[in-house]
Amino acid sequence: MKLQKLLESIEKFIVSSNITPELREQEILHISNHSKNLKGNTLFICRAGTKFDSHTIVDSLYATGQVVLFVTERPINNHLPYVQVYDSRLAEAYLADTFYEQPYKHLITFGVTGTNGKTTCAHLFHHVMLQFGLNGSLTGTVINDILGDKFYSHNTTPDALTLMENMYRTYRNGGSFYSMEVSSHSLDQARVETIRFDIAGLTNITRDHLDYHPTFEHYVKAKMHLFDLLKDDGVAVINEDYVGYLNGRRLPRLVTFGVSEKANYRIENVNTSLNGTVFELRTPHGKKEVYTQLIGEYNAFNATLVLAGLVEIGYEIDEVINYIASFRGVDGRFELIPEARKLGIEVVIDFAHSPDALEKVITSARKLAKGRLIVVYGAGGQADRGKRPLMAEIVTKLADIAILTTDDPRGEDPEEIIREVEIGVQPGSLSLTVLDRREAIETAITLATKGDFVLITGRGHEPYQIFSDTLKIPFKDRDVALDIILSKINKNHSYKNV
Known part of the structure; x- marks a missing residue:
């Protein structure tokens, strides 16, 4: 892809630049934010992290002959080709979006946030979609599974480049869906800023990560930003107890779940044992009995979030219930x-x-x-x-x-x-x-x-x-x-x- 096209995607973030017209015609074959991932014709994104600042090594990186351009957050050696932006993480999201040609448009995308339950929901969605005979990928805390290629990632939600590359791999290799946990850190740091979701789910919000977020209100605001990232026909699936946190957001569609009479999917008569959990669910499609091998009353909420999302985008409710019953759970979760x-x-x-x-x-x-x-x-x-x-x-x-x-x-x-x-x-x-x-x-x-x-x-x-x-x-x-x-x-x- 020509550098000019990539620069156009971040034009609104650019503070200064020393790029020549000739360089704008250069082909970019790779984008990287890590010095160990350099290849020929790389656009390198500098970050000022809490433990390391890659702005300090730009001279040595350029000396490798593999970097065509640096995207930075501050001025560097003017002899090096660079574009300075006011937020390199935000620029990274838009560069990844352009470079990987918006792969989420070709996938059914499920993103779930919340203090607890994200992992179970993301894995359950992945399981049910596989049971429907579809192929797809999963990103989360326990494991990343990109069309069967399984690996661990340090972050619950990886950086924008990694996410978009994984989605691109999924789409280009015949996958049709992508299930992921969306952390508050990733929402605040723009890692998912350019992704658009078919289903965005909220499990719950209680105190956590106040080492990173300055206040609980900041934490809530970050979580709720997920619902700004829905596709035009996407659906928000939100625990009824937390609907107030939407603060008047206009959503394409909203369905709620919980024990409240107001909930579109109302959970009743939950019975849990060491053999799993059984509950009744009042839905727009009638009253249903749901069984899951997952133990604990809170897992009735997790199962309902996934069920509601799938039904709202067109899957048959009884089939979804049947496939939920075959899910055996997640490593290290009860x-x-x-x-x-x-x-x-x-x-x-x-x-x-x-x-x-x-x-x-x-x-x-x-x-x-x-x-x-x-x-x-x-x-x-x-x-x-x-x-x-x-x-x-x-x-x-x-x-x-x-x-x-x-x-x-x-x-x-x-x-x-x-x-x-x-x-x-x-x-x-x-x-x-x-x-x-x-x-x-x-x-x-x-x-x-x-x-x-x-x-x-x-x-x-x-x-x-x-x-x-x-x-x-x-x-x-x-x-x-x-x-x-x-x-x-x-x-x-x-x-x-x-």
């Missing part, structure tokens, strides 16, 4: 470890790491527990510090035994994090602090007796425990818990054979 039943207990792994998520998952676990409820929890580093004591308050109020431990410190002092969490521990509660996470999990399982329920929260699917930028160790809660469980089973077996 994930049972069946082997624990040989010890007479239940052990569940869950990603809950915010006050609201903890309250929901503990409440669900309480209804399922025959005996005591033992909860392992902790707070991650480099995250909203204000929620730390709130997490302890909820856990120590709702659990019979609360075991506070290390999550992912991410460069912070683990003991200092724990001290901040402990402020919220309720007087009179049975609360333990065990710094080492493996020891904490082993303590919970050891304390559990017949009928007890052990809930290990905070990290879910994550395969590494991150102590700092340079130190992370293999640690998956499910694997660690299973190892401890099997060890106890073998020990019990040995005793019986003595």
